[in-house]
Amino acid sequence: MRIRGRIWKFGDDIDTDAIIPARYLNTSDPEALARHCMEDADPSFAARMAPGDIILAGKNFGCGSSREHAPIAIKGARVGLVVAASFARIFYRNAFNIGLPILESAPAAAEIREGDEVEVDIETGVITDHTTRKTYQAKPIPAFMRELLAAGGLVAYVRRRTQPAGG
């Protein structure tokens, strides 16, 4: 899968309260959450971004709360993927579990600029900045996470085990 979009750049340690503030956690509806995506980091983000755009961030993206509403808000806003220097661990699991593509690349996070036009091949992890004509190789996705993705997420993975073929 290839994703092409404009870069929205954020800093280090973007916490889940910034991604989706707790005042909106009285719902888990993706569209309702999407309207407030990234609100406390950039209040204009949800209104200005276009589907397929890419969030680029520094280290430890998604730190803080375990709220799955954070990746749901990003996916609900139809962000194409998140590239960060690194991810906080609960956010990392949650993103794979709900099928939000994420990739880790510290050089891409450092060098790619706000507004650049970037294309990403999720399978190979190749990140191409069409504005600067530079490419980056993201860290490979761990084998088990690839297996989860191939199964169609954690729900499908568990379903396959609880409901054996023919049963």
Next chain:
Amino acid sequence: MPMTISEKILAARCGRPQVNPGELVEVRLDFAFANDITAPLAIRVFREAGGERVFDPERVAMIPDHFVPNKDIPSAMQTREMREFALAQGLPHYFEVGRMGIEHVLLPEQGLVLPGDVIIGADSHTCTYGALGAFATGVGSTDLGAALVTGTTWFRVPESIRFLYHGEPEAWVGGKDLILYTIGRIGVDGARYKAMEFAGPLIERLPMSDRFTISNMAVEAGAKVGIIAPDEVTDAYVRGRARRGYTFYRSDADAIYEAVHTWDLSGLEPQVACPHRPDNVRGVSELREVRIDQSVIGSCTNGRLEDLRTAAEILRGRKVAPHVRCIIIPGSPEVFRHALAEGLIQIFVEAEAAVSTPTCGPCLGGYMGILAAGERAVSTTNRNFVGRMGHVASEVYLASPAVAAASAVCGRIAHPGDVAGR
């Protein structure tokens, strides 16, 4: 091969003699739970994954604590979804308002989470139970929903980092100050994906309440777990509460750590995390000019009886400063009952503090103490991110119950010694 306590617990629960950092293991869960914010999503996942009955009703809890007693109609709808699921599944550990406590205060108190357990909760502060010598960590709703079906989950075995504390800190320094100091030293991602292991003479002499506070904030350094080897203090706490058997594990003397930090905390003063990150930590005496509008004492970090006793020691016979709202929230009905019996609630009310039924409310800017633009709070909670307790232009300073109570009296950030002797 030698192993750390975290490795031993994971090995026991995946039926192997040895596990090594970096390996993926599938483990049997001893306990799993969710709250009113995370349960509705988990319940939907449970159904989508083909779940009919939870893997073991005795090992599952549903706790409406975040926006409960419900703050608005949508939160009431979420709680209703959780309540109906708990009833339909016949879950014995659903805690209704009045019996409900903040999950991480309540579950250890009820003897439902125990030493040697592997525990997941759909809440990041699930790492609190590391204080009991359990491998406990927060997950999202999908992981939790899937685990309710299978009774298992997967982990990457974390590398361990050991923290050894010794020396003689100042009076009024406790678990909150130790963990704030630690996060200040290593940063908010200083233990990302790792197991933090807290040890040394200073830890050994801490009561369980302070140990829970320390383990609770391990996630604020990015850690997967924050574990403390169980000892006689743990044993005294667990005995009489435990609803099932439990096991004490300890790290081998020659276990392999990614790093060992040995810190002499002699003369350490009470610590405060300044806006807007838990690692922006300074000594309280540097902050005496900071005027406050609100002081919050409670939460899964500091809502235990010992925390309220400390607050009462400072508030006894004094008044909250006229321009300050002091909000005190016992973490569970048991904490509340003891606080009543000991006269602590009387002290708080006489001091003109507001006392609430247990809730997470203000900690995450839910309700019960939202800050307006430009307002500033001292809080015994665990996060001070932008907008965490209200408006994006408000500020939260994280501190111990002693500092929060002294600050409430002074109307500015205060050293407990400014107000009371110890």
